[in-house]
Amino acid sequence: MEAKTKDLWVFVETNEDGSAKNVGIELLTPGKMMAEKQGGTLTAVVIGHHTDAAVHAVATHGAARILVVDGPEYAHYTTDAYTIALCALVEKYGPTSMLIGATNKGRDLGPRVSCRLKGGLTADCTALDIDPDDGKVAWTRPAFGGNLMATIKCPNNFPQIGTVRPGVFKKCEETEASAEVIREEIHVDAKDIRTQVLEVIRDMNEEKVDLEGAEIIVSGGRGVGGPDGFAPIRELAAALGATVGASRAAVDSGWISHAHQVGQTGKTVGPKLYIACGISGAIQHLAGMSGADTIVAVNRDPEAPIFDVADYGIVGDLFEALPVLTEEIRRARA
Amino acid sequence: MKIIVCCKIVPNEEEIRVLPDRSLDLSATPWKISQYDLNALESGRQLAAETKGSVTALSVGGPSALDSTKIRKDVLSRGADDLKLVIDDSHSFSDSLETAKALAGALKNCGAFDVVLCGMGSSDLYLQETGIQTGALLGLPSINNVTAIRPAGEGLLEVERTLEEEVETLEVTLPAVLSVSSEINVPSVPAMREIMRAGKKPVAVLDDLGALDGASLEMLEQLAPEQQERRQEVIEGDGDEAVEALAQFLKKECL
Numbered sequence: 001m002e003a004k005t006k007d008l009w010v011f012v013e014t015n016e017d018g019s020a021k022n023v024g025i026e027l028l029t030p031g032k033m034m035a036e037k038q039g040g041t042l043t044a045v046v047i048g049h050h051t052d053a054a055v056h057a058v059a060t061h062g063a064a065r066i067l068v069v070d071g072p073e074y075a076h077y078t079t080d081a082y083t084i085a086l087c088a089l090v091e092k093y094g095p096t097s098m099l100i101g102a103t104n105k106g107r108d109l110g111p112r113v114s115c116r117l118k119g120g121l122t123a124d125c126t127a128l129d130i131d132p133d134d135g136k137v138a139w140t141r142p143a144f145g146g147n148l149m150a151t152i153k154c155p156n157n158f159p160q161i162g163t164v165r166p167g168v169f170k171k172c173e174e175t176e177a178s179a180e181v182i183r184e185e186i187h188v189d190a191k192d193i194r195t196q197v198l199e200v201i202r203d204m205n206e207e208k209v210d211l212e213g214a215e216i217i218v219s220g221g222r223g224v225g226g227p228d229g230f231a232p233i234r235e236l237a238a239a240l241g242a243t244v245g246a247s248r249a250a251v252d253s254g255w256i257s258h259a260h261q262v263g264q265t266g267k268t269v270g271p272k273l274y275i276a277c278g279i280s281g282a283i284q285h286l287a288g289m290s291g292a293d294t295i296v297a298v299n300r301d302p303e304a305p306i307f308d309v310a311d312y313g314i315v316g317d318l319f320e321a322l323p324v325l326t327e328e329i330r331r332a333r334a
Numbered sequence: 335m336k337i338i339v340c341c342k343i344v345p346n347e348e349e350i351r352v353l354p355d356r357s358l359d360l361s362a363t364p365w366k367i368s369q370y371d372l373n374a375l376e377s378g379r380q381l382a383a384e385t386k387g388s389v390t391a392l393s394v395g396g397p398s399a400l401d402s403t404k405i406r407k408d409v410l411s412r413g414a415d416d417l418k419l420v421i422d423d424s425h426s427f428s429d430s431l432e433t434a435k436a437l438a439g440a441l442k443n444c445g446a447f448d449v450v451l452c453g454m455g456s457s458d459l460y461l462q463e464t465g466i467q468t469g470a471l472l473g474l475p476s477i478n479n480v481t482a483i484r485p486a487g488e489g490l491l492e493v494e495r496t497l498e499e500e501v502e503t504l505e506v507t508l509p510a511v512l513s514v515s516s517e518i519n520v521p522s523v524p525a526m527r528e529i530m531r532a533g534k535k536p537v538a539v540l541d542d543l544g545a546l547d548g549a550s551l552e553m554l555e556q557l558a559p560e561q562q563e564r565r566q567e568v569i570e571g572d573g574d575e576a577v578e579a580l581a582q583f584l585k586k587e588c589l
Binding site for chain 1 (some may be wrong): 428431477479555577
């Protein structure tokens with residue numbers, strides 16, 4: 001379809017309690033820069049139920065206009081209801097581009113919407129800009145397990161849609177709200193929703209693991225050998241005030257929960273210090289942690305690729321080295 | 335239950351060479367089944383066993399990937415009863431919408447099916463959207479990040495979908511397209527008997543009906559990320575002296 005305006009939209013995902021997910025607020029930061037370069041209005045789209053908290057949050061973080069669709073059929077996310085609502089808005093208002101947070105729901109909604117509007121979608125972007133020559137969005141994303149950064153344009157379809165990885169952009173400072181709020185009534189027939197939500201269990205047992213915000217991360221891989229092998233890693237992490245990370249090999253073996261995973265299917269991290277223990281350094285893991293300021297590796301295999309990206313390495317047994325190192329750190333910090 | 339598993343053949347990212355000008359050399363890179371599609375094949379195998387159903391594997395790609403007997407046997411040794419291929423070198427399948435159009439075209443040609451399973455993303459592009467786009471193009475429901483699948487009576491599946499902070503249980507009407515998470519299972523290693531049988535299973539090459547209208551995205555630039563200079567001070571041995579030196583380094587540089 002054609003763009004009717006130069007507006008840039010940010011889709012803001014809501015939680016069950018009607019508050020905004022962080023990534024939606026984060027995306028208002030690049031959204032503002034892009035809307036200015038494109039000469040359009042930064043518009044936030046909030047879909048959910050009892051969304052006042054989300055509307056307030058976007059209004060105080062830079063949105064100039066807010067489109068709100070609020071109704072019981074949106075209380076819980078379903079692909080069909082959200083796709084119908086978002087497509088109806090796009091068809092009515094015709095934005096030139098749209099950013100969606102690359103959460104699981106965002107990764108579901110984005111392609112469904114873009115496909116229905118007969119366009120492509122650039123997924124999981126880590127950098128955004130506007131081409132000064134034609135005003136189109138230049139989307140940058142990693143590919144080939146992090147071997148490649150590709151910059152992509154969506155030349156012929158509007159809106160240009162991309163999903164953006166959470167944690168890449170920072171929320172802007174809170175300001176006075178001055179946004180124009182437009183409420184749209186869009187009702188979705190129950191028969192048009194082909195998946196029924198039977199049950200939602202909030203994962204209360206799962207520990208909160210803040211890898212993205214961590215200053216120091218101590219990670220374990222296949223070399224830790226089993227769930228008990230994470231004990232010396234946890235002890236070193238405790239001594240350093242660090243967060244515990246893991247490679248896919250350790251997570252897939254069931255030794256530690258997925259919340260700890262760093263790499264292509266896990267988190268992308270950028271700590272001051274990353275200590276990789278028993279991690280060989282598969283490219284998918286490096287993709288998630290090569291932005292660390294300092295990388296330390298402990299591995300028995302001198303040929304392990306992790307040493308190629310390490311600032312400091314020990315070729316040896318982590319079960320010998322870590323307890324001694326933990327003791328040293330404790331003594332230094334005592 | 336008739337199950338179709340989509341699998342992509344990709345360059346093995348572990349063996350990609352980065353050239354000094356930051357471009358990639360794929361000329362000597364071997365092909366492999368995209369690792370997340372191994373989870374989809376495993377889910378297909380398990381669901382077929384539970385429902386006394388069948389599994390067809392479906393792949394689209396260029397001839398260098400799909401003409402390989404070794405790759406075809408590899409797919410067929412992982413629970414699929416037969417393999418259908420769309421081989422086309424006229425486009426690169428570098429864009430998931432192109433891939434989805436080719437898959438949707440092929441699926442219209444596969445006869446009736448109950449469920450299409452995809453991996454969570456391909457290990458080369460990892461856009462994580464091909465399954466959803468395929469569902470959208472066919473007008474079928476799609477669900478991503480599926481972490482459990484259970485038969486739930488005629489024409490229905492009960493599906494568990496894991497989000498960042500919650501786990502949903504959904505009921506979906508069939509046919510549907512499900513993208514399974516890499517956490518859903520641990521793909522089994524094919525037994526020798528399966529590898530032997532794989533060579534005798536049928537392989538059909540279909541016409542490409544889908545991706546006729548070209549790419550939806552345009553590649554402006556592709557370069558390996560700039561690598562930070564690393565000091566690469568590596569000490570052999572885990573004796574106290576080595577560890578002490580590391581502790582000194584950490585105290586001085588990082589803490």
